Amino acid sequence: xxxxxxxxxxxxxxxxxxxxxxxxxxxxxxxxxxxxxxxxxxxxxxxxxxxxxxxxxxxxxxxxxxxxxxxxxxxxxxxxxxxxxxxxxxxxxxxxxxxxxxxxxxxxxxxxxxxxxxxxxxxxxxxxxxxxxxxxxxxxxxxxxxxxxxxxxxxxxxxxxxxxxxxxxxxxxxxxxxxxxxxxxxxxxxxxxxxxxxxxxxxxxxxxxxxxxxxxxxxxxxxxxxxxxxxxxxxxxxxxxxxxxxxxxxxxxxxxxxxxxxxxxxxxxxxxxxxxxxxxxxxxxxxxxxxxxxxxxxxxxxxxxxxxxxxxxxxxxxxxxxxxxxxxxxxxxxxxxxxxxxxxxxxxxxxxxxxxxxxxxxxxxxxxxxxxxxxxxxxxxxxxxxxxxxxxxxxxxxxxxxxxxxxxxxxxxxxxxxxxxxxxxxxxxxxxxxxxxxxxxxxxxxxxxxxxxxxxxxxxxxxxxxxxxxxxxxxxxxxxxxxxxxxxxxxxxxxxxxxxxxxxxxxxxxxxxxxxxxxxxxxxxxxxxxxxxxxxxxxxxxxxxxxxxxxxxxxxxxxxxxxxxxxxxxxxxxxxxxxxxxxxxxxx
Amino acid sequence: xxxxxxxxxxxxxxxxxxxxxxxxxxxxxxxxxxxxxxxxxxxxxxxxxxxxxxxxxxxxxxxxxxxxxxxxxxxxxxxxxxxxxxxx
Numbered sequence: 001x002x003x004x005x006x007x008x009x010x011x012x013x014x015x016x017x018x019x020x021x022x023x024x025x026x027x028x029x030x031x032x033x034x035x036x037x038x039x040x041x042x043x044x045x046x047x048x049x050x051x052x053x054x055x056x057x058x059x060x061x062x063x064x065x066x067x068x069x070x071x072x073x074x075x076x077x078x079x080x081x082x083x084x085x086x087x088x089x090x091x092x093x094x095x096x097x098x099x100x101x102x103x104x105x106x107x108x109x110x111x112x113x114x115x116x117x118x119x120x121x122x123x124x125x126x127x128x129x130x131x132x133x134x135x136x137x138x139x140x141x142x143x144x145x146x147x148x149x150x151x152x153x154x155x156x157x158x159x160x161x162x163x164x165x166x167x168x169x170x171x172x173x174x175x176x177x178x179x180x181x182x183x184x185x186x187x188x189x190x191x192x193x194x195x196x197x198x199x200x201x202x203x204x205x206x207x208x209x210x211x212x213x214x215x216x217x218x219x220x221x222x223x224x225x226x227x228x229x230x231x232x233x234x235x236x237x238x239x240x241x242x243x244x245x246x247x248x249x250x251x252x253x254x255x256x257x258x259x260x261x262x263x264x265x266x267x268x269x270x271x272x273x274x275x276x277x278x279x280x281x282x283x284x285x286x287x288x289x290x291x292x293x294x295x296x297x298x299x300x301x302x303x304x305x306x307x308x309x310x311x312x313x314x315x316x317x318x319x320x321x322x323x324x325x326x327x328x329x330x331x332x333x334x335x336x337x338x339x340x341x342x343x344x345x346x347x348x349x350x351x352x353x354x355x356x357x358x359x360x361x362x363x364x365x366x367x368x369x370x371x372x373x374x375x376x377x378x379x380x381x382x383x384x385x386x387x388x389x390x391x392x393x394x395x396x397x398x399x400x401x402x403x404x405x406x407x408x409x410x411x412x413x414x415x416x417x418x419x420x421x422x423x424x425x426x427x428x429x430x431x432x433x434x435x436x437x438x439x440x441x442x443x444x445x446x447x448x449x450x451x452x453x454x455x456x457x458x459x460x461x462x463x464x465x466x467x468x469x470x471x472x473x474x475x476x477x478x479x480x481x482x483x484x485x486x487x488x489x490x491x492x493x494x495x496x497x498x499x500x501x502x503x504x505x506x507x508x509x510x511x512x513x514x515x516x517x518x519x520x521x522x523x524x525x526x527x528x529x530x531x532x533x534x535x536x537x538x539x540x541x542x543x544x545x546x547x548x549x550x551x552x553x554x555x556x557x558x559x560x561x562x563x564x565x566x567x568x569x570x571x572x573x574x575x576x577x578x579x580x581x582x583x584x585x586x587x588x
Numbered sequence: 589x590x591x592x593x594x595x596x597x598x599x600x601x602x603x604x605x606x607x608x609x610x611x612x613x614x615x616x617x618x619x620x621x622x623x624x625x626x627x628x629x630x631x632x633x634x635x636x637x638x639x640x641x642x643x644x645x646x647x648x649x650x651x652x653x654x655x656x657x658x659x660x661x662x663x664x665x666x667x668x669x670x671x672x673x674x675x676x
Contacts (some may be wrong), residue, residue, distance in 0.1 A: 078608045080608075086634065
């Protein structure tokens with residue numbers, strides 16, 4: 001197929017193109033001593049190089065203005081000003097007058113200035129050192145007659161895949177969307193500058209390839225499979241054809257995803273699915289409302305207490321809930337009560353525990369601290385005046401926990417009535433099904449709850465006895481384990497039998513393969529992270545529940561999670577096509 | 589010679605772009621112009637110098653000018669810093 005290099009996907013997509021190596025490193029500079037009579041010519045050479053660099057920077061600025069905007073282009077004004085600064089050029093001239101070649105003079109003076117900036121304790125100053133490197137590379141390249149590695153050199157029709165060690169901000173703003181199809185870098189992570197920029201511009205990018213710049217040559221035909229984090233060198237004709245087809249399908253998926261905010265979440269065989277959003281913080285919730293979510297399936301409230309110095313007041317909580325409710329007028333907003341251990345609370349005196357995930361946390365801690373819990377319950381009843389609040393209790397293992405909460409809710413309503421504060425007493429109450437105990441006894445909860453919501457992350461953790469935060473156990477954390485699927489299947493059936501809504505609000509619902517399994521198991525309401533909404537909506541619109549159900553039944557009896565996953569993936573590929581499936585899986 | 593104290597008001601302080609703007613304005617005047625923060629005094633026509641000030645939001649700067657157009661120069665640079673360089 002060709003030689004694949006493995007890196008990290010920074011911005012998804014598949015492109016075929018011609019590699020262009022961009023070297024942007026400070027070149028090696030020879031020491032050269034010049035005779036006295038050569039000094040004037042050497043000074044002239046320096047000034048000619050500075051003039052050429054300024055010229056080039058003006059072109060770069062124009063290019064950046066067009067591609068990125070005036071704020072980004074301003075960086076080149078700074079570089080021009082530096083080249084015009086006599087504090088700098090004067091130092092270079094002085095060294096040339098002492099018979100040093102211009103290149104070495106430039107290097108020494110830049111080194112001195114860079115050190116001054118790097119030594120500073122002020123982060124603003126240390127960033128400036130990076131700007132100086134850019135200017136130095138440009139000036140030295142001109143003096144040494146090195147090829148111009150600017151991305152500006154690529155023609156408009158060149159299907160360029162830029163291969164470089166790393167991209168500095170000043171290089172990236174010049175990138176020409178019309179000629180650059182993809183970016184591959186030796187350095188970088190998913191959160192580095194180049195990755196963030198590539199995602200915002202929608203350019204496929206693979207970072208962290210380690211030695212791509214020494215394995216690839218300018219002019220090589222390459223495939224950048226940024227969905228899977230690979231750069232394929234010198235691909236065979238068959239590989240090229242296969243990737244070209246996948247690239248076309250993925251491109252179609254991406255442009256389609258953009259249109260998903262207004263599309264209805266209906267399966268190909270006409271069943272309406274409810275798609276809600278998970279909310280961690282009230283900030284930015286308006287954007288979430290615009291993403292096409294039909295309400296909030298899980299609003300976490302931990303932000304109200306974790307990392308603070310005092311517990312939030314009733315009024316403060318009402319405002320936080322109200323902000324979310326007003327962003328989703330007339331739509332359900334499921335708010336989960338505190339899901340933390342005592343050690344996360346701003347009020348002290350709680351011991352650290354050897355086994356916190358099996359410890360005094362969530363509903364257990366809340367019921368043992370009724371004064372603290374009642375503030376939250378009163379705030380929720382008051383907020384319910386502004387929208388469709390539903391209260392969800394975490395880590396429930398028994399019906400008595402719901403009964404006690406309902407008792408506290410009646411007390412909370414009575415106190416609000418006594419105070420004459422507007423509130424609603426009839427707010428629906430449900431539980432998170434995230435322990436095997438709750439999953440196995442779903443039907444017994446019917447008398448006490450109005451709805452169920454499966455929290456998959458904790459359900460997987462408690463079912464498989466695998467700590468989800470332990471990096472050494474990552475491969476053992478398998479949501480498609482037959483035991484997990486059986487518990488979900490049982491919960492969904494029992495909830496339907498007693499006539500209660502059962503949604504899924506865990507991470508699992510945000511992953512296309514898992515979402516497909518959940519639809520197959522009969523789940524009709526999913527709550528997913530905001531970023532996953534278009535992906536999951538596209539999946540819903542492309543699948544038939546009959547096929548999903550058959551695939552889910554096969555997964556239920558599969559011996560291992562791996563085999564369950566393979567079957568689901570195959571069924572999904574048959575429904576959507578391999579390219580669309582890969583595209584959706586890559587985007588999630 | 590005249591001088592005036594000003595406070596940096598834009599949130600990101602005198603980073604590269606504002607430094608370039610100060611140098612551009614200073615270059616229009618024939619007077620000698622300096623900016624000082626505490627004991628560090630730099631040439632306002634040198635971007636390297638101005639950047640060395642590392643003046644963050646709230647920093648107090650002394651503008652000093654000596655020459656035929658000194659008062660205009662101080663006026664122009666103080667106005668630029670007060671304008672927050674078009675930032676918030």
